[in-house]
Amino acid sequence: xxxxxxxxxxEGSLWAAHYIAEKIxxxxxxxxxxxxxxxxxxxxxxxxxxxxxxxxxxxxxxFKNVISFNMDEYxxxxxxxxxxxxxxxxxxxxxxxxxxxxxxxxxxxxxADLVKECSDFEAAILKAGGIDLFLGGVGEDGHLAFNExxxxxxxxxxxxxxxxxxxxxxxxxxxxxxxxxxxxALSVGVATVMSAxxxxxxxxxxxxxxxIKEAVEGPMSHYITLSAMQDxxxxxxxxDEAAAGELKVNSYKYFKAxxxxxx
Ligand code: GLP
Numbered sequence: 001x002x003x004x005x006x007x008x009x010x011e012g013s014l015w016a017a018h019y020i021a022e023k024i025x026x027x028x029x030x031x032x033x034x035x036x037x038x039x040x041x042x043x044x045x046x047x048x049x050x051x052x053x054x055x056x057x058x059x060x061x062x063f064k065n066v067i068s069f070n071m072d073e074y075x076x077x078x079x080x081x082x083x084x085x086x087x088x089x090x091x092x093x094x095x096x097x098x099x100x101x102x103x104x105x106x107x108x109x110x111x112a113d114l115v116k117e118c119s120d121f122e123a124a125i126l127k128a129g130g131i132d133l134f135l136g137g138v139g140e141d142g143h144l145a146f147n148e149x150x151x152x153x154x155x156x157x158x159x160x161x162x163x164x165x166x167x168x169x170x171x172x173x174x175x176x177x178x179x180x181x182x183x184x185a186l187s188v189g190v191a192t193v194m195s196a197x198x199x200x201x202x203x204x205x206x207x208x209x210x211x212i213k214e215a216v217e218g219p220m221s222h223y224i225t226l227s228a229m230q231d232x233x234x235x236x237x238x239x240d241e242a243a244a245g246e247l248k249v250n251s252y253k254y255f256k257a258x259x260x261x262x263x
Contacts, residue, residue, distance in 0.1 A: 001235040002262075003216060003247075003255040009204040009240045013047030016135070016202055016238050021052065021061050023133055023198070034067045034103070036125075038134030038193065039093070040145070041070070041085045044202045045137060046092055053096040063099035067128050069121070071136065071145035071193070073107040074182035075114065075159065083173045084109075107157070107186040118157040118186055125192070134196035138203045141165050142211035142224030146187035149223045155189030190228050198234040201226065203243040212239060213246040 006012040024035045039045075055061040073085045081087060086106050094104055105124055111117035125131060136144055141163065147155060148163045162170075167181045174180035193199055203212050215226035216237065229235040244252060 001216075001229050001232060001237065002258060003244070003251075004236060004238045004259060005241065005244045005252070005255060006238070007241055010047055012202065012204060012238045012240050013045075014051055016045075016200055017048045017051035017055070019200065019236075020048070020133060020135065021055055024061065024063075024066060027132065028065060032065075033129065034065045036067045036069070036128045036130065036132045038131045038136070038188070038196055039068050039070050039089065040135055040137045041072070041088045042137045044204055045135065048135070048202065049093040053093065056097045063097045066099050067103040068099065068105060069125055069128075069131060069188070070106040071134075072185050072187040073109040075109040075184040075186060077109060077182050079108070079110065109182075109186055114159050114186060118159065121157045121186075121188075122192065131196035133198040133200060134193050136193060136199065136201040138201060138208055138211055138215070138226050139166060140169055140207050140211060142215055142226045144190065144193060144201070144226045144228070146185045147190050147225040149225070151190055151222060151225050153190045153194070153220075153222060153225075153228050156192050157186065157188045160185050160187045190222075190225050194228055194232055198236070199229060199232050200236045200238060201229060202238050204240045206242040206245060208239075208243040209246040212237070212243050216247060217251055 004015060006015055027035045070085055070089060077084045079086045089106060107121055108117055138144060141149060146160045161184050167178050170181050171178040214224045218227060220227045220230050229237060
């Protein structure tokens with residue numbers, strides 16, 4: 001696992017967008033197979049998506065041969081609700097790029113059979129050839145997707161119940177009314193994310209610093225599901241200075257030195 005630290009969220013976001021773009025272009029240069037990407041929602045990836053859109057509009061990047069799978073979706077929230085992850089993804093990415101609608105996979109939190117919805121999602125990932133790169137964010141409690149504390153590292157896509165902490169944090173999107181936040185979601189599992197060939201997780205701002213410290217330096221633990229990244233062969237955590245603020249000085253210096261040598 002590598003940790004990339006940039007001064008600001010904007011710089012970290014640009015780093016991630018360019019990393020993703022290079023991966024899409026590199027695969028297209030050697031293969032006609034689609035690039036399969038896992039995507040996340042939240043305030044964290046918005047600038048990264050904006051830069052990907054800019055590159056598309058500048059003619060530098062195409063999503064015509066990209067298949068995407070989103071990490072999670074609330075259960076029972078209408079698809080058209082402005083805070084559904086379906087709405088989010090269209091607003092911040094899909095409505096502005098040339099990705100084909102049939103190549104967009106977002107879990108349906110209103111499916112008649114939610115268990116089947118989850119197993120069909122895993123099957124679709126397999127059918128697409130597995131995920132080349134999973135882009136994720138992190139919750140303040142260290143959750144990855146909606147894999148709350150105590151999620152098994154072997155977990156796959158399933159129905160999850162959100163913790164009180166997450167309900168409170170996410171209530172900012174629901175008129176600050178915790179009762180309006182759906183209590184359950186469909187989420188890829190820790191193993192679904194870790195099965196991707198590469199995983200890039202973004203963490204920005206001081207509110208993520210504790211989770212980042214525990215995920216990077218603490219023991220691997222289902223209490224901080226992001227800590228599963230420690231065992232990924234090609235895992236990168238991208239931080240701004242604020243989110244890196246609780247790392248030990250030695251860890252901070254090591255990751256900076258590593259980047260200088262390895263790029
Ligand atoms: C939600 C999502 C996560 C996301 C997290 C962080 O809980 N399920 O996938 O990483 O929020 O959100 P934000 O980026 O707004 O801090």
